Amino acid sequence: MSIPEGIKRVGPPQAVQKLRENFYLVQIQLSEPPSADWKRLFYDTQQAPPPDFPTRSVEMSGVTLRFRSEGNLVQPRTAWIDKWIERANQKEAAMGGRRAPAAPRRDVPGAAGTF
Numbered sequence: 001m002s003i004p005e006g007i008k009r010v011g012p013p014q015a016v017q018k019l020r021e022n023f024y025l026v027q028i029q030l031s032e033p034p035s036a037d038w039k040r041l042f043y044d045t046q047q048a049p050p051p052d053f054p055t056r057s058v059e060m061s062g063v064t065l066r067f068r069s070e071g072n073l074v075q076p077r078t079a080w081i082d083k084w085i086e087r088a089n090q091k092e093a094a095m096g097g098r099r100a101p102a103a104p105r106r107d108v109p110g111a112a113g114t115f
Contacts (some may be wrong), residue, residue, distance in 0.1 A: 006089030041088040
């Protein structure tokens with residue numbers, strides 16, 4: 001079985017701001033900007049995330065993921081994020097790949113508002 005390509009983490013996590021003693025804003029770069037579907041899969045399809053680090057505590061903006069963490073928890077939290085990225089990639093591949101249109105088609109005359 002081949003591994004889906006998908007989005008990857010690029011480089012190590014970086015502390016971009018010290019919020020207080022031993023507590024940082026950390027960012028991770030992705031290989032490409034995620035689609036809306038991928039973001040939904042990242043946030044919603046994870047199995048048993050740790051209660052002190054839910055997926056929604058990770059902010060996404062373009063190719064950057066940001067989260068807040070104590071210094072000693074950056075590596076374990078990065079490992080969780082790597083698992084979530086892998087799972088989102090797997091789920092997206094199972095849905096048929098990354099190149100689906102981001103918005104519904106609107107080129108059908110008279111079809112606005114119909115299902």
